[in-house]
Amino acid sequence: MGSGKKRERDSTGGSSGAKEEGETQSLKKAKIEDSTSASVPQVSCNPCPLLVEEEWVRQQRETREKMQLLVSAFSNSQQDQYEVFRRSSFPKSSVKRIMQSVCGTPVPQNAVIAMAGIAKVYVGEVVEAALRAKQDLREEGPLQPKHVREAVRKLKKTSKIPNSLYVKTCPLR
Numbered sequence: 001m002g003s004g005k006k007r008e009r010d011s012t013g014g015s016s017g018a019k020e021e022g023e024t025q026s027l028k029k030a031k032i033e034d035s036t037s038a039s040v041p042q043v044s045c046n047p048c049p050l051l052v053e054e055e056w057v058r059q060q061r062e063t064r065e066k067m068q069l070l071v072s073a074f075s076n077s078q079q080d081q082y083e084v085f086r087r088s089s090f091p092k093s094s095v096k097r098i099m100q101s102v103c104g105t106p107v108p109q110n111a112v113i114a115m116a117g118i119a120k121v122y123v124g125e126v127v128e129a130a131l132r133a134k135q136d137l138r139e140e141g142p143l144q145p146k147h148v149r150e151a152v153r154k155l156k157k158t159s160k161i162p163n164s165l166y167v168k169t170c171p172l173r
Contacts, residue, residue, distance in 0.1 A: 090116045126151050
């Protein structure tokens, strides 16, 4: 029997195969409709979230490729600096202790991880600004406290970091 159907498909050029596929899909729909109750509304499957996810995956792949291209163009000293930056982090226990002393309550681990990341970015921005300040002063050698102070002053002036002296009052009081 199975070989007769196979010959029939081959001789008709696959048209009966498409017909069987359509019948199979309609049977699947009928089974789904039978299994669901009338009170449950049918929700159509929207392919849009998949497209958004595919776009996100594509962008991530492009970003990774661009980063690999950039890193491959680094000099040896730049690669060393990049590796040190990638491996550096603030100890989670210290960040947690500071956060708990400020908040006065236990702090979730996710908040500690986020704060450690924010602190790393903050220190990176201050160091970059300090290097620019040292360059502006046409000085050689390692960073000095005066370079860091100048960097923080400039970052506060451009509102890149908050100024602790300025306290915003609540408009409702």
